[in-house]
Amino acid sequence: MSKKIIILIEFVVCFIATIMISIFGINPENWRDYKYTEYLNFTETNIQLEADDDSCEISWEIGPYDATIKTISFIYDKNICNISEIDYNNCTAIVTFVQKIGVTITGRTQDGKKNTSRINITFSNSGSGNVELD
Numbered sequence: 132m133s134k135k136i137i138i139l140i141e142f143v144v145c146f147i148a149t150i151m152i153s154i155f156g157i158n159p160e161n162w163r164d165y166k167y168t169e170y171l172n173f174t175e176t177n178i179q180l181e182a183d184d185d186s187c188e189i190s191w192e193i194g195p196y197d198a199t200i201k202t203i204s205f206i207y208d209k210n211i212c213n214i215s216e217i218d219y220n221n222c223t224a225i226v227t228f229v230q231k232i233g234v235t236i237t238g239r240t241q242d243g244k245k246n247t248s249r250i251n252i253t254f255s256n257s258g259s260g261n262v263e264l265d
Contacts, residue, residue, distance in 0.1 A: 168198045168240045173250040182256045186227040189214075189250055191238055193222060200242040207236040212252075226252065 174190040193201050205214050205224075211234045216225040226236070233253035240246045 164199075166195065166197055166199050167244045168193055168195070168201065168242050168246055169244075170194050171203060171238055171240050171246040171248045173238065173248045176248075176250055178250065178252045180252060180254050182231065182254055184228075184254070186225055187252065188223055188225055189236070189252075190221075190223045191248065193240065193246075198242065200240075202241045203238045204241055205236055205238055208234055212236075231256075 170193070172192045174192065178187055178189070180187055191203070193203065202219050207214065211230045211232060212226050212228045214224050214226055214236070216223075218224065226234075228234075231254050233251065236250050236252065238248050238250070
């Protein structure tokens with residue numbers, strides 16, 4: 132084989148390895164050890180708050196325990212509430228309300244499986260003013 136062909140083959144292999152790393156975010160030699168999440172569940176699916184409450188804590192379970200990536204993203208109306216103090220180790224976060232109306236928050240795993248779970252938070256005076264986003 133000529134040197135040009137060997138150099139071209141080496142370039143193609145390096146290019147493919149770089150693409151794999153950027154897509155999967157893991158080292159190519161560890162891809163067999165990658166473990167996807169199988170479930171995501173909020174501990175409580177309905178929380179009723181009093182009219183004078185400004186915030187609440189939410190928690191969730193994600194598994195299996197040895198999943199490679201156990202982070203989640205939240206989908207919610209940012210005009211109603213903010214989510215802060217996210218602790219992925221203890222699976223908790225604080226929801227602080229800008230407006231005191233009900234909201235549905237969807238959690239979604241970030242490992243490619245996109246498991247989801249929803250939690251509804253309402254106020255004792257908010258009636259049926261829930262805002263749900265997907």
